[in-house]
Amino acid sequence: MSTIDTLPVDRDDSRRGGHLIERRFVPTEIELFMYCAATWNTHRIHYDRDYARLEGYRDLVVPGPMQAARLGQMVAEFAAANDGRLAAMSVRHHAPLYCNDAATMHADVASLGGTAEVPRVELAIAVVDVTGVAATSGTATLVLSGSAKLLRLVDGGLA
Amino acid sequence: MTPHTFIVSRAEVRRFALSIGATDAVHHDVEAAHAAGYRDLVAPAYFFQSLGLSIGRLLPADELRADGLAGDDNLAGNVVAAGSQVTFGEPICAGDEVQVEVSEQPPTVKQGSKGRLTLHTINRRYVVNESVAVDEAYLRIGN
Numbered sequence: 460m461s462t463i464d465t466l467p468v469d470r471d472d473s474r475r476g477g478h479l480i481e482r483r484f485v486p487t488e489i490e491l492f493m494y495c496a497a498t499w500n501t502h503r504i505h506y507d508r509d510y511a512r513l514e515g516y517r518d519l520v521v522p523g524p525m526q527a528a529r530l531g532q533m534v535a536e537f538a539a540a541n542d543g544r545l546a547a548m549s550v551r552h553h554a555p556l557y558c559n560d561a562a563t564m565h566a567d568v569a570s571l572g573g574t575a576e577v578p579r580v581e582l583a584i585a586v587v588d589v590t591g592v593a594a595t596s597g598t599a600t601l602v603l604s605g606s607a608k609l610l611r612l613v614d615g616g617l618a
Numbered sequence: 619m620t621p622h623t624f625i626v627s628r629a630e631v632r633r634f635a636l637s638i639g640a641t642d643a644v645h646h647d648v649e650a651a652h653a654a655g656y657r658d659l660v661a662p663a664y665f666f667q668s669l670g671l672s673i674g675r676l677l678p679a680d681e682l683r684a685d686g687l688a689g690d691d692n693l694a695g696n697v698v699a700a701g702s703q704v705t706f707g708e709p710i711c712a713g714d715e716v717q718v719e720v721s722e723q724p725p726t727v728k729q730g731s732k733g734r735l736t737l738h739t740i741n742r743r744y745v746v747n748e749s750v751a752v753d754e755a756y757l758r759i760g761n
Contacts, residue, residue, distance in 0.1 A: 523699030
């Protein structure tokens with residue numbers, strides 16, 4: 460079993476605004492409600508605007524785990540579309556993301572690793588708010604099922 | 619280590635999927651899930667949150683604090699999620715019985731720009747048929 464050395468990969472894909480994957484979303488009150496209901500999150504900073512302001516926030520706060528879940532879904536769907544799977548993900552929340560503020564999620568190849576038979580791709584991921592501040596950032600590790608897909612990824616050939 | 623057991627329903631899979639904008643048919647349509655090789659509706663990767671985050675929070679309203687968190691929550695003040703580290707095994711599907719093992723690491727205190735902060739790390743392991751589906755370290759921070 461041969462080993463693929465971990466190496467940095469530079470990408471400049473103008474089709475996606477420079478990112479390998481990019482999605483924009485605006486977290487509305489309804490979406491905050493849906494997520495908090497699904498996870499039984501009763502913390503008032505997510506649904507009571509007056510209370511959120513009492514705690515010093517300027518608006519309702521988008522739950523950090525919701526940002527992680529959306530990032531995870533984005534990269535998991537990308538992996539599945541390329542014969543791979545999401546193997547691991549790590550995020551830190553740095554700053555509040557607020558309700559109704561446009562946000563952008565993106566992912567870029569940070570390094571390659573694993574083996575020729577089971578290549579791994581590490582992605583640098585982030586949720587960036589409307590001012591360009593990273594509310595959440597981290598890494599996601601994708602396992603691909605074959606080297607052909609990996610090579611196409613390096614060559615920028617993935618759809 | 620405290621074990622918790624959940625039987626995952628199709629409604630829960632669909633509900634969580636919709637809450638994060640996951641509209642792929644494999645999360646909503648059983649036939650599509652079967653056609654894709656899953657035993658039933660497959661849960662989105664972060665579905666485990668709907669199990670883990672509810673642990674200790676399924677309480678009557680009068681047992682919640684003014685901020686909406688559980689009355690016995692061990693973090694006080696301005697409490698927020700700080701991050702998470704997750705490794706994934708086989709995906710969770712509707713109908714699965716998920717055993718969640720919960721443990722906590724000793725809290726750590728550090729001085730932030732806005733004062734003293736306490737960081738709590740909660741480890742949750744989600745097991746299906748004796749196989750680890752998700753291993754999660756969930757970080758919360760309070761002052």
